[in-house]
Amino acid sequence: MRLIIRQDYDEASSYVAHYIRERIIQFAPTKNRPFVLGLPTGSTPIGVYRKLIEFYEAGKLSFKHVVTFNMDEYVGLPRNHPESYHTFMCSQLFDHIDIPKENVNLLDGNATDLDAECRRFEATIANLGGIELFFGGIGPDGHIAFNEPASSLTSRTRVKTLAYETIIANARFFDGDISKVPKLALTVGVATVMDAREVCILITGAHKSVALAKCIEEGVNHLWTVSAIQMHPKGLIVCDEDSTLEL
Numbered sequence: 001m002r003l004i005i006r007q008d009y010d011e012a013s014s015y016v017a018h019y020i021r022e023r024i025i026q027f028a029p030t031k032n033r034p035f036v037l038g039l040p041t042g043s044t045p046i047g048v049y050r051k052l053i054e055f056y057e058a059g060k061l062s063f064k065h066v067v068t069f070n071m072d073e074y075v076g077l078p079r080n081h082p083e084s085y086h087t088f089m090c091s092q093l094f095d096h097i098d099i100p101k102e103n104v105n106l107l108d109g110n111a112t113d114l115d116a117e118c119r120r121f122e123a124t125i126a127n128l129g130g131i132e133l134f135f136g137g138i139g140p141d142g143h144i145a146f147n148e149p150a151s152s153l154t155s156r157t158r159v160k161t162l163a164y165e166t167i168i169a170n171a172r173f174f175d176g177d178i179s180k181v182p183k184l185a186l187t188v189g190v191a192t193v194m195d196a197r198e199v200c201i202l203i204t205g206a207h208k209s210v211a212l213a214k215c216i217e218e219g220v221n222h223l224w225t226v227s228a229i230q231m232h233p234k235g236l237i238v239c240d241e242d243s244t245l246e247l
């Protein structure tokens with residue numbers, strides 16, 4: 001596992017955006033299949049998405065041969081709800097780049113059979129030959145996607161009850177009202193993320209400093225699910241200086 005420390009949020013985001021761009025460009029001419037990219041939501045990836053859009057607008061990057069899989073989605077929130085992850089991804093990235101609509105894969109939190117929806121998602125990833133690069137963020141409690149503390153490190157895409165801390169943390173997107181935050185989500189599992197050939201996690205802000213320390217200075221621990229990255233042959237953590245306070 002590698003750790004890259006950059007001065008602040010913008011520099012860390014820029015590093016990750018350049019990293020993703022390089023991977024997409026290097027991959028394109030050598031393979032007969034699309035570049036499969038895992039993507040997160042949350043406030044953390046916004047700077048990376050902004051930069052990727054800049055690359056596209058400057059003609060320095062195309063997403064025509066990129067297929068994406070998003071990490072998670074709330075259960076029961078209408079697809080066009082302003083806080084659904086579907087809406088977030090369209091407004092923060094997909095509406096601004098040349099990715100074909102059929103290349104975008106998002107979990108359907110309104111599926112009538114949620115378990116079948118999770119199996120479908122895993123099967124779609126497998127049919128494409130797996131994920132090349134999974135880009136992710138973490139919650140302050142060290143969770144990746146919605147793999148809350150105590151999630152199995154061998155978990156796959158499934159329905160998950162959100163931890164109270166996550167509901168509180170995400171209430172800021174729902175008028176600060178925890179009663180409006182969905183209590184269930186569909187999420188890729190820890191193993192779904194770790195199966196990717198590369199994993200890149202962006203961690204910024206002092207409020208994530210304990211999680212970063214737990215992730216890299218302590219053992220692999222299902223209470224801090226991001227720590228599974230220690231076992232990954234091509235794991236990369238990119239962070240800002242604020243998040244290194246506890247190292």
Ligand code: GLP
Nearest residue numbers: 040042043044137138139145146
């Ligand atoms: C949610 C998402 C995670 C994300 C986390 C942190 O829990 N499911 O994928 O990493 O929020 O969000 P933020 O980047 O806003 O701190």
